[in-house]
Amino acid sequence: MAEQDPRLESIARELSQFPAAVLQQYESAHGKARTLLSAEDLVTWAEQGAAISRQSVRAWEAATDYYAASMDVLPFLSFANFIPWSNYGADLCQASPTIAAAYFRASSHTLPHLRPRQVAGWSELGKSLSKGTWKSTALACKFFEVSPQMVPTMTFPEMERFIRFIDILSQRSYDLATECLDLSQQVFAQLGDSRDNFISLVTTLADANGNWREVKDCFAVGSRAVARVERTQRGRFLSLAERLSRSGQGGVISFLRDGSQGLGQLDYATHPVIISLGERLITIAPPAVPPFFAVVPSVLGRVSTPQLETWFGEGARLLGENLESGLAFFRMESAYSEELLDKLSAGVELSRVRDVVGLYSRALAGNDMEIAPSQELVDKGIGWVSGNHATIEGTTLYLPALIDGAPSKAENFAKLKVIATHQVVHQEFGSFGFEYEKPSTLFRDLRELVQHARHHIRDKSHDEAEAEPETVEEAVDSGPVSAETGWVTDMQGFFDVFPERKMALDIFTVVEDSRLDARVLREYRGIRPAYRRLQAESLEERPPIIEMPAQQGLVEFLIRVSLGQRTKLPVASYLREDAMLMAKLTLRVMRVGATVEDAAEAALRVYLFIAGIPNHFIPGNQWVMVDVPEDDDYEDPENIEDLLSRLDKPEPEEQEQEEGEGQGQQPYQSPQDVEYRGEFKPELVQLLEEMKEAQRQANEGEAPQLTREMLEELLAQSAELEQGGDYDLDTSATAKNLMREVGMKLPPKEAAQGQGPFIHIEDEGGPLEAKEPHTSVYDEWDFRAGDYRPRWCVVREKTMSEGDVGFWQTILQANSNMIQEIRRQFEQVRPETFRKIRRLQDGEEFDLDALVEAIVDQRLGISLPDRVYWRRNKTDRDVAVLFLLDMSASTGEAIDESRGGPDEWDAPGNPVDYMLWLRNRRAGDGPPRRTYKRIIDLEKESAILLIQALETLGDKYGIYGFSGYGRENVEYYTIKDLNEGLTEKVHKRIDKITPLHATRMGPAIRHSVKKLDDIDAKTKVLFLISDGRPQDRGYSREGVEKEYAVHDTRKALMEGKQKGIIPFCLTVDKAGHDYLKTMMGDMGYEVLSDISMLPQRLPELYKRLTV
Amino acid sequence: MEQPRPRGTGFQTLQIEEYVVEDEPFYMPLGNEIALFEAAYLQKIPVLLKGPTGCGKTRFVEHMAHRLSQPSSVRQSNGSEVRPVPLVTVACHEDLTASDLVGRYLIDAEGTRWIDGPLTRAVKVGAICYLDEIVETRKDTTVLIHPLTDHRRILPVEKQGLLMEANEGFLLVISYNPGYQSALKDLKHSTRQRFVSIEFDYPPMEIEAKILEHEAGVDAETAMSLAKLGEKVRNLKDHGLQEGSSTRLLIYAGKLISQGVPAREACQVSIVWALSDDIQVQRSMEEVISSIFE
Structure with a gap:
């Protein structure tokens, strides 16, 4: 043991008054310090610690850490720099010993990354966070704790800005600030050069106007988002987000996530262009930026970059004129936007030429030809694996969704046509008609x-x-x-x-x-x-x-x-x-x-x-x-x-x-x-045919002959089932899918279909497609944007199931008087169809009066008589009428009870709430026998009475009901088709009309208009019977604006009117006057004050409308 | 009665019952319809020709009228004298009244004068009376032909208070296009069951090609392409098209082509635009045409 400096001894003594840890630490550090420091410095070193420990009650803790840290620090810190370092610590200790302790602990790993002159700044940053409260102390400690990892990831000025941000954020929430500090090291490590922009962004968010709660998400999403953007463009991307936030626009986080995802799908070379466009857009309308970034990949999938700019320019112009329509444009929820893209792009999208190609193929093949994108067949998992190849299966022709190899649209279409032709001729020239036993014509049969x-x-x-x-x-x-x-x-x-x-x-x-x-x-x-x-x-x-x-x-x-x-x-x-x-x-x-x-x-x-x-x-x-x-x-x-x-x-x-x-x-x-x-798979195609045939026989009561085991064996042998590819197909799954495809029996859970539970598809997202048979897609009118949302709703047409014929008879008996009256009234209408017209040049017979006059005239030599005939002229009554019944849940209301306002039963937007709501609503009519009448019962009754009138007149008429849930499930029920005669089936179907879900009128009307348009008649009437305003999940803007539905309905009716169809709306909603005025405009409507009048009133109205 | 004008003046006026088919109209039989018709004629059984528009019904009647007028026709074997059989054709429309068929009074200087309608004239001279598209007429008019179509073979002329017995050679032939008319305009069963029916349809491709070659004067290849087009377009019936392309339209297209009109254009004007106004359907047909014709 060397001789001890007395000063050191007194320090040791002093330290021994504190908990033992201090002295222990001092002594172990002393051993090392002695080798590094001169005797004088050693005393200074020891005294520093003692001074710290003297500061306050718990300062000894800081002192302990001082001694511990000094051992690590001394080897690389000159003593001249050591003193200030320890002074800063002492300084911090005055604010809080805990902070000082944290400072000392962090030093050994932090100092190597700092220039000596920055050490002061570093300790200052920690100090600035400390506000004397417990939470602020914790935050300051956190700062020092993360410093060793954080400091190397950024420059000192950046850190200063960042801590300023943390300080601001801490005024909002200390927890959040702490979390951000925690996340910072890993985020900044990934951010690279764009740190500065990132700090600006989060600072903006934390600022007074910003949405500070988004800060944490920003940390969570930020680094990953930035990584998707091309390196040199990251800063611009972040500052775009910052400007977005500054504009008061929410959704910065989703912009970071979705926008970067959008960019991530693109070639790096296009990033500067897209971001420039984004920067242009933000000066026009910040809300348009996120949707623009979201759709950019799909747009660039169809057009080149210069064409994108043309498209963009048009959208920007629209934004200037009308914000909503511009937004719809950039969301691709506008027909104009789609059309423009289509015009610009050289590629041919299958969905756009589907009808033409379908009819073309039908013409060539001579039987029904559905057209579908190849991917759909792949998704069925029945043996086809390539989503890019055309193929044919039964009556469906599968084609690639997009053909864009050639520079012009015409050439691409020609290519699509060749592809389609090649597939269709498989049918036309009998590839699948191969028979093993059939002799060939050109060869000896081997x-x-x-x-x-x-x-x-x-x-x-x-x-x-x-x-x-x-x-x-x-x-x-x-x-x-x-x-x-x-x-x-x-x-x-x-x-x-x-x-x-x-x-x-x-x-x-x-x-x-x-x-x-x-x-x-x-x-x-x-x-x-x-x-x-x-x-x-x-x-x-x-x-x-x-x-x-x-x-x-x-x-x-x-x-x-x-x-x-x-x-x-x-x-x-x-x-x-x-x-x-x-x-x-x-x-x-x-x-x-x-x-x-x-x-x-x-x-x-x-x-x-x-x-x-x-x-x-x-x-x-x-x-x-x-x-x-x-x-x-x-x-x-x-x-x-x-x-x-x-x-x-x-x-x-x-x-x-x-x-x-x-x-x-x-x-x-x-x-x-x-x-x-x-893809050519003759064996599979023949197999499917065979299975369909087997299934048909099974449906006719014969025992099913193909078992799943047989199928699996067969598939296992077939060379057409490729292993691997996009989808891993095992024979068992394929066999199952094949059986499902032809409608063979499967466990009930898997075979669920029909009128039962509806499939819910996420409401978000763009246009829909009519994939299944008996579905049609319609646009929807967005009145704010002043444009259609293309292919927005799917109407599923179903034939109403059949109920009991008793209902029909009961109504007829109960109303026999009224029916007679109605018939009598309408029979009076009928004779007018043959009207005797007199004084004609040409006719069936002489009109005696005219003839006598003529002969008199002739004898007098006045004139040559000619108009001396009469004939029955047929004033053709050629009326087709389509009745559209509202089958929404609200029609289940009992009519005797006082009804609340229509708004009371607003359909909730959230699917879960909706189902609960629906169940509650339906709970009311649980028992099969009701004692009260519902609106729907009156609708049914009216329909029956009206049928009597219509049959008397001989008008062509159809009765349909509609309901549905969401834009992908507009249900359209046929009760009596326009081309169908009045059969017992119709009687039975009327019994089955029941209240179902919501009221999305627009698509139902459009579908009706289409039906009427296909019919040949001089007068066409669309008669809508409803009980309230149109509403449905998502049938509004942002879920609140009910006018959206009203305007779409109006637009649909106007479309009908343009096609020469007379629309008429009869409603039983007493509060209907307010919105009906908007909805119907100058088109006819009536609000029925007393609902029980419906059965009488309906025939009257009809007569007035058509006679 | 007016004399037929000398040829060369551009037109010729004939009394309706004097029209005899002189030159043999081209007709290519698809089955044994000729023999059937001859048998029906000899047995005085009225004939109903069923088939879509433009498939050759009218041509068939003309052909038969000519054939039965020939001295060598089947009538010879029956021992009866072979006189030319006139052909009286009435195109029916919905305002066709009984008077239009039977006759009516006209007024002239002396007072009123009766004038026979085409049906009456045919009954008198023993012509084949062909009522084209019979269902277009009103039901009360249709009933008028009933007494002519059973064993009585008489035509009551109410206004004159006469009953007219049909001449030996008289035969009533009507045509009817099923499916094209609305249900309201269906032929009544009481009417239907007075006729034997011969069904017509568009000829198979090979035969249609021959017909086209003959009628339109196009070469065999073009004729075949046109026939193929016909077949393809007919596949669109009920899928955008109410009716398939008739042989008549194909002939028109062929005639235009033989006049030097480019094939695609000829088909466009004579088939596409004739058949549909729907743009999608038109485009589909154009695609079929552009696949078949260069």
Whole structure:
């Protein structure tokens, strides 16, 4: 032990008065300090600690940390800098020992990142946060605690700004400020150069006008958001967010998240452009910025950047004129916006040409053709996997959602047309009509020989070979599987012939496609140029043959021949003969009159040739170029029957792979698809047909014949079910989906459908599509924007289920007097239809009075008489009327009870609330027998009475009901179709009219207008019977503005009026006058003061309207 | 009675019952309709021709009128004298009254004068009376033909108080286009059941192509393309089109083409615009046309 300085001893003594930790720490630090400091400095060092500890009651804690930290600090801090450092600590200790302690603790890891002169600033920052309260102290401590990690991530001035921000924020909430400090280290580490902007942004948020609660989210989202933006643009992006916040606009966080996501989907090169546009936009209308960023990726998916700017300019102009319409424009909720984009873009969107392509395909195929995007078929999970390829299944043609490869719209459309044509001719030229037993027309049928050969082999090896797949034979006994042949579909039977199914499918596809294309080119001369162009393009995209192993190369060779290449086809010299034979086979099926069976025979032969060739890679020097002459003088080689033995090789894969490896034998792989030809899955298509047929029989009471197990077996064998791809398809799931697809029985939960529970789709988001049958999509009018929201509502048309016919009879009996009266009234209308018109030049008979006068005149020699006939002129009563009944929940109100105002039963916007609300509302009419009458009962009664009148008149009429929930579920019930006669079914349906959900009138009216428009009549009337204002979830702006619904309804009625339809609205809502005036304008309406008058009043009104 | 004007003046006026089909109208049979018609004629059974517009019903009647006028016709074997059979055609419309068919009084210097309607004239001379689109007429008019169509073969002329017995060669033929009229205008069963019906439809593609080749004077390939177009457009019936393209329209298109009008344009004016006003449907048809024709 060295000699102790007495001063040090007294310090030690002094320290010993405090809890033991202080002295301990002093002593352990002293040991180290002694080696680093001169004797004098050592005393100063010790004295500093003692001075701190003397400051206040708990200052010893700070002193402890002082000594502990000094050990770490001294090695890199000169003593000249050490003193100020400790002084700052002492200073802090005066404010709070805890803070000082935190300061000292943080120092060892923080100081290395600070310049000596910044240490003062650093301690000052901590001090500035301390306001003498407990919470502020904690915050200041937190600051020092996180400093070691935080300081390296930012510059000192940035930190100063940041702490200023924390200070401001702490005035709002200390908890929040603390959390932000916690998050800061990791956020700033990721922010990089855009820290400054970020600090500005959060400061703005924390400022007086900002939404300080968003600050935390900003920290949570900020760094991730920024990471999606191109590095140099991050600052601009953040300052855009800041300006957004400054403008008083909420939603900065969602802007950060969604906006950056939008940018993230784009090429970095476009980021500066988009952000510049954003900066322009914020000067015009800040609220438009977030929607703009959200839609930008989809817009740029359709148009180029300069075109985007044109589109943007138009939106900006609109914003200047009318904020709402500009906003709708940028949200893509405006028809104008969509149209403009469509005009600008060269791409052809399927949804826009769907009707035309649908009718075109229908014309070609000769049966119903639905058009749907390919992705939809993929989503069904029934064996198709490519969302970009066209394909055809039954009566649905699946096409890519967007074609945009070519520079002009016309060319893209031409491409789509070629793609569609190629698919449709599968139907027209009978690809799926393949029958195994049907002879071909151009070849000797080898198929039969093959089957015999296979059976022969199979019988022989039956005992020994368990390995032989027996699945096909096992299935024999059970139904649609032909007992003779052992397969479900003919196509399956054909592919069963081949050991290597995948190769067989590839070959058959090429050969059949050649047949179809040749026939299209022959029979559709007009489409030839586009077709050939696409073939030529496809040829250019083909991968080089010489890089492929022999078998694959030969298939590729055929693909090229089928695409029209005739010269310079690379072939291995030793395969030249085979290749020429195959080319000739392909050319033969391109002949006039070739059938799908011919294609099958040709494919069989090609397979025989290829199967005999080892699948080696071919050395470069063996390749030669051949030309294929345009003739098809193919003749079967003499040994063709011997070649058939190539089909008998059992389980070739395993053997070949194992033995072959040494010789460079490759497993067979399919060549790349020809894009325009899409996916060809004849086996699946035939299977689906078969299943539909089976299901039809099952529905007719016959036992179902295809079991799920059989399906799974079948699918497991099929080469058309590719493993992998976008979706992992296992055969079991596919089988299940297939069964669901054709409506076969599944556990009830999975098969839920029909009038029951409705599917809720999230309300947010853009246009909808009518995917299912009997659905239609309509625009909706946004009166603020002054434009339509495109494809906004889906109307689902359903036929009302049938109830009891008793209701009809009861009403008839109860009202027999009134019915007689109504009939009498309307019969009076009828005679007017034949009116005797006198004094005509031409007619049925002489009009006696006129004739007498004429003869008198003639005798007097006055004039030559002519107008002396009369005739019955038919003043044609040609009226079609559509009654639209409101079936909303409110029609379940008892009419005797005093009704509250209509607003009382506002449908809540939130789905959960809505369901509760609905249940409560419906709870009232739970018991099946009601003693009171509801509005709907009167509606039903009126309908029955009116039918009497209409039948008397012979007018064409339809009765429909509507209700629904949300824009994707507008339910439209047919009670009596316009073209339907009055049958007992109609009587029964009327019984089933019940109050359902909400009232979205617009789409229901539009659908009615469409129905009336399709009808041929001189006078058309749309008669709306309702009990209140239109309302529905989301049928308003921001959920509050009820006028939206009223205006949309009005617009829908106006559309009808423009089509020559007379709208009339009869309501029983006493409060109806206020909104009906807006809704109906100069169109007819009536508010019924006494609802019980409805049955009488309705026929009266009708008479007034149409007679 | 006016004399037919000499040829070369551009037109010729004939009394309605004097119209005899002199030159053989081209008609390509699709089945045994010719034999059926001949049998019906010999047995005096009225004939109802059913089929869509422009599929050749009228042409068929003309053809038969000509055929039955030939000395070598089937009537010969029946032993009766072969006289030309006039053809009286009445295009029915909804204001066609009984007077329009039977006759009416006219007024002239002397007072009133009766004038026979076309039906009466046909009954008198023994012509084939062809009421085209019979359902268009009012129901009270339709009833008028009933006594003519059963064994009585008489035509009551109320206003004159006469009963007219039909001449030996008289035959009533009506045509009817099912599905095209509204349900209100359906043919009454009491009327329907007085006729034997021969159903017509558009000919199959190969035959239609031959017809087009002959009628429009186009080459075989164009004729085939037109026939194909016809078939495709007919697939759109009830899906945007109320009626498919008739053979008549195809012939028009063919005629325009043989006059040098570009094929696509010819089809546009004679088929697309003739069949629909709906833009979507028009576009779809245009696409079909542009696929088939260069």
